[in-house]
Amino acid sequence: MTSPNHDSANNAPLRKIDCHVHLVGDGSSGSDCWFSLPTLWKKFLGRMMIKGVGLPVSSLKDELDDLYAHNLVKNIQDSGLDAAVVLAQDIPYSDSGEKMPDAAQFYVPNAYVAALGEKHPEIIPACSIHPGRPDAMDELEKCIEAKMPVLKLLPNCLNIDYTDKKHIPFWERMAEADMILLTHTGGEMTVKVYDPSFGDPNKLELLLDCGVTAIAAHSAGRSALFDDDWTEDLLEMFTRHPNLYADNSALSSINRARTLKHILPDDVQERVIHGSDYPVPVSGLGPMLSGKLSWKDYRSCAKIPNIIERDYQLKRGIGFKDETFTKMDELLKKAGLEAT
Numbered sequence: 001m002t003s004p005n006h007d008s009a010n011n012a013p014l015r016k017i018d019c020h021v022h023l024v025g026d027g028s029s030g031s032d033c034w035f036s037l038p039t040l041w042k043k044f045l046g047r048m049m050i051k052g053v054g055l056p057v058s059s060l061k062d063e064l065d066d067l068y069a070h071n072l073v074k075n076i077q078d079s080g081l082d083a084a085v086v087l088a089q090d091i092p093y094s095d096s097g098e099k100m101p102d103a104a105q106f107y108v109p110n111a112y113v114a115a116l117g118e119k120h121p122e123i124i125p126a127c128s129i130h131p132g133r134p135d136a137m138d139e140l141e142k143c144i145e146a147k148m149p150v151l152k153l154l155p156n157c158l159n160i161d162y163t164d165k166k167h168i169p170f171w172e173r174m175a176e177a178d179m180i181l182l183t184h185t186g187g188e189m190t191v192k193v194y195d196p197s198f199g200d201p202n203k204l205e206l207l208l209d210c211g212v213t214a215i216a217a218h219s220a221g222r223s224a225l226f227d228d229d230w231t232e233d234l235l236e237m238f239t240r241h242p243n244l245y246a247d248n249s250a251l252s253s254i255n256r257a258r259t260l261k262h263i264l265p266d267d268v269q270e271r272v273i274h275g276s277d278y279p280v281p282v283s284g285l286g287p288m289l290s291g292k293l294s295w296k297d298y299r300s301c302a303k304i305p306n307i308i309e310r311d312y313q314l315k316r317g318i319g320f321k322d323e324t325f326t327k328m329d330e331l332l333k334k335a336g337l338e339a340t
């Protein structure tokens, strides 16, 4: 008998994958990455995250590209997971297709992520392409050619209205190539937001109807206290769209733990994919205070320095099933656009 954690085609065990891992860089290796921490609050967050992944704060000033990438590969290798989907990050574009770099906080080019994916089998490279940029279709072809099986977008930060019909050819080409969309849904606190209404999962209807398989990051929940909460809308959409999934990234954090209760029921977990949102800090305090994690598990997870492993163990303690860790590989195998 084939266990649910095995790929039925060749009976190879499915890989346990973190589907939501951010890359950051300063361009020091020639990557063209950049980031900006314009306010004191952003500087504080940046320092906290860099320390959280196990690097000294000084790495923000020097050689960040290589330090961050090597440390990330090591953290994946030292964890109980087999691989991670590592994300490029495009910049916002105006409605008429002009670059808006001032509205962005960081940039990670597709070619850099593709190169890391070629070098490290633990990295599944995800591209990021604003569908309204003038060269969107050409860039999409390049990323298909480079065997990048996932495309990541933050519509609320990049100014992307998914309901705009001019993007249909882009979605149709993605669907044809079996490229999976990982899209931010719900509120956002870490990155500068351009239009919060673009985080509404109801806006995914058009691209889902074009045949794109989509993963709604953060299960469309709130981040800040007064954000809109669209998780119930997302669950209702599951009944109509078999090609729609959700990830549980950042839900071990204090500001997002309230989303957990909606996605833990067995029938909902069938659509849930494990993700951390690395380097976003995870302590498990929120799940523990809301009664979703035992004090014992909270204490033992707090002692794990590697946040990829800590988030994995927190999710197990919270009650996410084994299938949530292997579902990403199941989707990749089905799509056939695997990088490795």
Ligand SMILES: [Zn+2]
Pocket: 020, 022, 277
């Ligand atoms: Zn993220």
